[in-house]
Amino acid sequence: MQENENCKNIKASRRDFFKQSSLLAAIALTPSAVINAAQQEWDEKVASAIEEVSVQLDVNGIKHSLSIEPRVTLLDLLREQLHLTGTKKGCDHGQCGACTVHVNGNRINSCMTLAVMQEGKKITTIEGLAKGDKLHPMQEAFIKHDGFQCGYCTPGQIMSAVACIREGHADTEAEIREYMSGNICRCGAYPNIVDAIMEVKKGGKKV
Amino acid sequence: MWENLFSEGKPGALDRVDGKQKVTGAAKYAAEYNLGNLSHAVLVESTIAKGRIKNIDTKQAERAPGVIGIIHHGNAPKVPGYDTGDNPAKPPTGGEPFRIFQNARVYFAGQPIAVVVADTYERALYAATLVKTEYDKDEHETDVEENKDKANRPKGPRFEDYVRGEANAYKTAPVKVEQEYILPIEVHNPMELHATTVVWEAEDKVKVYDKTQGVKATQKSIMDAFKLKEQNVQVIADFVGGGFGSALRTWPHVIAVILAAKKVNRPVKLVLTRPQMFTMVGYRPYTRQRMGVGATMDGKLVGITHEAISETSTYEEFTEGTVNMSKFMYACPNVNTNYKIVALDKSTPTWMRGPGEATGAWALECAIDELAYALSIDPVQFRIKNYAEMDQQRKLPWSSNFLKECYEKGAEAIGWNKRNPKVRSMREGDWLVGYGMATGTFGAGRGRATAKATLLADGTLLLQSAVSDSGPGTATAMVGIASETLGLSPSKITFDLGDSSLPPGPTQGGSTTTSTLGSAVYDICIALQQKLLEVAAAKEGSFLKDAKFEELSFKDGAISRKTDSAKKISYTEVLKQSNLPQIELTKDSQGGDERSKYSMYSFSVHFVQVHVHSLTGVVRVKKAVTVADAGKIVNKKTAGSQMIGGVVGGIGMALMEEGIFDHRFGRYVNNNLADYHVPVHADVPHVEVLFVDKKDPYTNPMGTKGLGEIAIIGFAPAVANAVYHATGKRIRELPITPDKLI
Known part of the structure; x- marks a missing residue:
């Protein structure tokens, strides 16, 4: 399995590195029991057994059974382990909204929640919004109104925009601006994003 | 066609x-390539602003689960392209890049002093907290205001004092304005965090996925640093999540990841944190400007004096054309400028959208507005009266200049002539209403x-x-x-x-x-x-x-x-x-020799309507009209978005952006997006973008000029001028926050 291959390589290169490094000198002065423990990599084995917990997640309709460290955020799990990199990291502190995803239909900052807290919940990311090749109306509207430039905040803006309409917070431009203010766009596509949301809202399609 | x-x-x-x-x-984007056997890097930063690392203790960090390697100045391989390294007897001079992990010096707070590589991001992040560092600390200086007497003129002919006609002739004018304008540090903060993923494909062959605005420039930097052949360095930047100048350089952290990947012998990825985006990838420097402008009673400019003091780091000389606009923009017989920088214990600033001109226009376009009010002449008419028929500095004809058309279009669209020109005369409920405008320009290069x-x-x-x-x-x-x-x-x-x-x-x-x-x-x-x-x-x-x-x-x-x-x-x-x-x-x-025959610039004119709350001093930009003379427009949709983006950046510059230092420690106190405020949806009104859209006959075959910079240049002074019209209060220190208006 790919994962096992990775693990072997991790350990091999860790050993290689320490062989070359000054730690070797330190080991020479350490009691033999500790050296033995280090050489057997007991620390890693014990640590990983204790540290990992199992969790079941439904991401974009696909069920994942995972064994993860409890400190892994939903954002890092999506990006680093599931390779769903459409969800973006912009601050890691819930300040920018780039990591917005839907959990059971509600928008949240995925950097602000641990993956293990999402046991059994339905998570939708930007990759799960389109139906195959058919783009979601919000995605279409963002293209039409040029609701982005660099594209980095875009997945978060779109996930937030869809939720904004579902919440009933998209009746006026002023209301959209207020309820979209958790999603920062540094390129400054705000007016075009508001136009896109207004169009989808007025179009009346279920989002 | x-x-x-x-x-x-x-x-x-x-x-x-x-x-x-x-x-x-x-x-x-740069951090999103699913490469086999990928490891994760986290940078350890200096906690002091100046001194030397006495001891760096990595033992505990090395024992942490998943750690593959820790690299710092004590064990880093030499970067072959760097010079001989540290010579404490010799202070660093301008133009020398900061040599990461090559010596024990600390030049600024937040300097990367070690990189921890582990099998997962979480493990690297945790292990980085276990690295313990002791320093020999020196006294640091990070405040321009405290050190402005130490400012020097940068080397080179571009920064020599400029005099046309008589210096300080504004003083002889019947009507004059003499004021100082302050621009704080601004930080680019593109939404994508700077990231680099490195794979050594052979002993002398490396592939680097990087957030860069120039893949060839980054390739060259890496070739030079590691003495590698061009065909053995590949830089990939399929998508770049914003830059605004922060990704114009190959920063030291990029070299650090390349070093780390070599040392641990597997692919390494580094993603900077948002706080690191304040110290490791540049910023727009703090600048104090003194303006002296004078005119005849009928509104013809007599003299412009423009002096600027800005900052750089102690290890590199960063300069920008802050005073340039004053030299050529208006028909004025007497102009003198002076530009100085002071070296401080901070990281090096870098070009940020509208570099130099955005800072310079903030001072010039406020001073011109102040002079227009002093003369009781409409600010638009005052600018038209002093319109330069040719480049005043180089004495060359413009390749094209449709500024007058910009003034006309913008004034019409915002309803400039329907406003009551009297200061503090317009009101909507509790809100004071004001109109302001300003001009921007930037060279149209090819x-x-x-x-x-x-x-x-x-x-x-x-x-x-x-x-x-x-x-x-x-x-x-x-x-x-x-x-x-x-x-x-x-x-x-x-x-x-x-x-x-x-x-x-x-x-x-x-x-x-x-x-x-x-x-x-x-x-x-x-x-x-x-x-x-x-x-x-x-x-x-x-x-x-x-x-x-x-x-x-x-x-x-x-x-x-x-x-x-x-x-x-x-x-x-x-x-x-x-x-x-x-x-x-x-x-x-x-291009050919057209650049020696014509002066090539893009121009912008921004008009804004602001509401200022009469009790709280809150400023809201309610309307914005931005007009560009950027030659032929190739795509109206994307060009329009770029202009809107400049307006949004300008709203930030005018009303909220400010990198705040605690000079006691020489470091930022607001290095995150909750405390460093940038405009959000609720801060931005509908923006009307207008293009002159006329082909420039000389710039290039399409007749385009540039767009990205002029979108922001001049917007902040337009807001400040509108705030004055609304309130009668001149704010000469950005950002215009409520405390300055109460």
Whole structure:
């Protein structure tokens, strides 16, 4: 399995590195029991057994059974382990909204929640919004109104925009601006994003 | 060609060619490549602003689970391209890059002093907290105000004091304004965190996925640092999540990841944290400017004096053209400027959107407004009265200048003449209402680029050049230019970018990409047409035999004579009848001597209406009209977005952005997006964008000028001038926060 291959390589290169490094000198002065423990990599084995917990997640309709460290955020799990990199990291502190995803239909900052807290919940990311090749109306509207430039905040803006309409917070431009203010766009596509949301809202399609 | 570019179905109205990738999450940025055996790096930062590292203890961190390696100045391999390294007896001089992990010196707080590599991000992050460092601390200086007497003129002719006519002649004018204007540190903060992923493919061959505005420039930096051959360094930047200047340099952390990947012998990825975006990738420097402007009673400028003091780091000299605009912008017989910088214990600043001019325009355009009010002349009329018929500094004609049209269009759109010009005269409930305007300008440059074109037998065209796009929509603009020049539907054209192994393209900066690269695309399309004609005419019995290029029309993927559009041959047919699988051309492109004959600038005029709360001092930009004379516009949709983006950046600059230092510790206190405020949806009104959209006859074959910089240059002073009109209060220190208005 790919994962096992990775693990072997991790350990091999860790050993290689320490062989070359000054730690070797330190080991020479350490009691033999500790050296033995280090050489057997007991620390890693014990640590990983204790540290990992199992969790079941439904991401974009696909069920994942995972064994993860409890400190892994939903954002890092999506990006680093599931390779769903459409969800973006912009601050890691819930300040920018780039990591917005839907959990059971509600928008949240995925950097602000641990993956293990999402046991059994339905998570939708930007990759799960389109139906195959058919783009979601919000995605279409963002293209039409040029609701982005660099594209980095875009997945978060779109996930937030869809939720904004579902919440009933998209009746006026002023209301959209207020309820979209958790999603920062540094390129400054705000007016075009508001136009896109207004169009989808007025179009009346279920989002 | 180049007429009716924006009608339906024409390339000027094209949606972004990479739009679908961006809205579906398929677009890949530097940290998003799923490489086998990838490890994660986290940087450890200095906690002092100046001194030396006495001891760095990594034992505990090395024992932490998953740690693969820790690299710092004590164990880092030498970077062969760096000089001999530390010489404590000799202070660093301007232009020497900071040599990461090569010595024990600390130049600024937040300096990367070690990198921890582990098998997962979480493990690297935790282990980095276990690295313990002791320092020999020196006294630091980080405050421009405290150190402005130590400021010096940078070396080189560009920064010599400038005098035209008499220095300080404004003092002799019957009406004059003498004021100082302060601009705080501003931080680019693109939404994508700077990230680098490195794979050593062989002992002397490296592949680097990086957030860079210039894949070729980054490739060159890496080649130089590691003494590698060009073909052995590949830099990839398929998508770049904004830059605004922060990704114009190859920063030390990039070198650190390359070092780390070599040392741990596996791929390494580093993503900076948001706080690190404040200290490791530059910022717009704090600048204090003194303006003296004077005019005759009937409103003709007599003199402009513009002096600036800004900052740099102790290890590098960063300069920008802060006082340049004052030298050429207005018809004024007497102008003198002076620019100084002070070296402080901070990281090096860098170019930020509208570098130099955005800072300079803040002072000049406020001072001009103050003078107009002092003269009781309408600020728009005052500017028109002092309109420069030619470049006042270089004494050259403008290649094009439609400023007067910009003033007219903008004033009309915002209802300038319907306002009550009297200060503090307009009100809506608790809100004081004010109108303001200001001008911006930036040089319209054209550099050198190479483009490759491959016309395939199926009639599709592949264009390639090693440029990266941080957001403006380069590929979209290039497809538009190619479509219009070659006479081929945009749907048949693909533009490849973001890879240093493609033919050399320009760095995306200074509002030059469309001019530079667009010209290369234009030239290669003309070359392709000539080649098509050559191939077609060589065929026995061709109706194009002996045809002259000028007599022909290339339209809808076919060649015909202009005089007889019914008889034509399609590009695919040309290839087919000669049994050619494709036509492939590569061409280098650059301008001629037009730059020595004409002065080339883009211009912008911004009009705003603000509401200022009479009790709380809260300022809201309620309307914004931004007008650009940027030559021919290639794509109205993306160009419009870029102008709106400049306005949004300008709102931040005017009302909220400020990097705040605690000088006791020499470090930021607001290095995150909760405390460093940037505009959000609720801060931005509808923005009206207007283009003069007239071809510049000299800049390049398309007649474009630049756009990215002028979008922001002049916007902040327009807001400040509107706040004055609303309240009667001049705020000369940005940002204009409520405390300054109460």
